[in-house]
Amino acid sequence: MLEGRVPASETERMRCPHQEGEFPFPVKYGYALVGRIAEGPAALIGRIGFALHPHQSAAVVAADAVSLVPEGVPPRRATLAANLETALNIVWDSGASLGDRVLVIGAGVVGLLVARLLSRIAGVEVTLADADPAKRAAAEAMGAAFAAPHSLPADVDVAINATGSDAGLDMAIAAAGLEARIVEASWHGEGTQRVTLGGAFHARRLTIQSSQVGRIPAARAARWTHRRRLATVMRLLEDDALDALISHEVPLAEAPARLPGLLKEPGALGILITYDAQGA
Known part of the structure; x- marks a missing residue:
């Protein structure tokens, strides 16, 4: 997708939730947004949530589109959920x-x-x-x-x-x-x-x-939903070893200039795009 190599036959199947634009470009694409919930149901306000949503500093999504990050999981690690x-x-x-x-x-x-x-x-x-x-x-x-x-x-x-x-x-x-x-x-x-x-x-x-x-693989599809699978992933994130998979942090404003080089850097792994000091 980064190189614009999405076949015409796959442009609909490759859409992500809340995508804007059409393949190949311009398109707003992403599925690993982690942030603090500022408005919504009282039980969710102030909690850290994960959503399948493109990169941006703030987003409005349905409450059932947010998965709460377990209290012991750092927000940066939660970006690995997808x-x-x-x-x-x-x-x-x-x-x-x-x-x-x-x-x-x-x-x-x-x-x-x-x-x-x-x-x-x-x-x-x-x-x-x-x-x-x-x-x-x-x-x-x-x-x-x-x-x-x-x-x-x-x-x-x-x-x-x-x-x-x-x-x-x-x-x-x-x-x-x-x-x-x-x-x-x-x-x-x-x-x-x-x-x-x-x-x-x-x-x-x-x-x-x-x-x-x-x-969901056929052997599990009768019992497993995407929601159940994501809830399982949230529990699997309770693993300190996973912190080793975030190798760089890049402010959003610097991402267009820095990402092409970082993606080719030896040892580069997960690249965390950060926002302002109030974000997750």
Whole structure:
């Protein structure tokens, strides 16, 4: 989306709540707004809330569109809620279970959150791979081993591609064991991706599962709502290790000039856009 690569067929599906404008540009887009509730039902005033809303210093939303941030969760960490919701869906789609060996390729914020959730399942061994060695500390803070792309583990039970690249998917296929599951967690955008299926893909009877946060996985959809999933995410935010995933803070006025460079900076992770001193 940052590069304007939203296919025409996806412009409606890719809309976020409270979006203004149309893809590719100009568009007001975002889904990770955290702030203090100033007006509304008496029980909510003064509390810190999270909403799927574009970046801005103040917003008016329906009361039922706000999720209260638990008292022990810092507002800056609560900005990870939308990405953590995506990560939870990816873990569900992976089918990972006790004692599995799991490879996550791509140590961006989503990949790191996936690794953190997996590391909390008893006995699961998580390896997080990335070409940027500066991501090692963050991977280890999430409870995962770190690997460079040329030294991936083999015969894993689950391989998850969170790189946004077809090269990452090829790595997942190469690392997957017999009848293993591969989760394609990336959004690739407009264009053509090439995937190597001529090697051991068929002989190993591998499965590729797409994951997209817009829908609850079928095995849970009869019981889970989006509201229940987000409430679960709010509880999962009660984890101090997640603070390592915010690497920069940028005032809103400086964001247009600074964001392009920060997105390419080694070790960069979550970039928190801040407002005035009275905001969250």
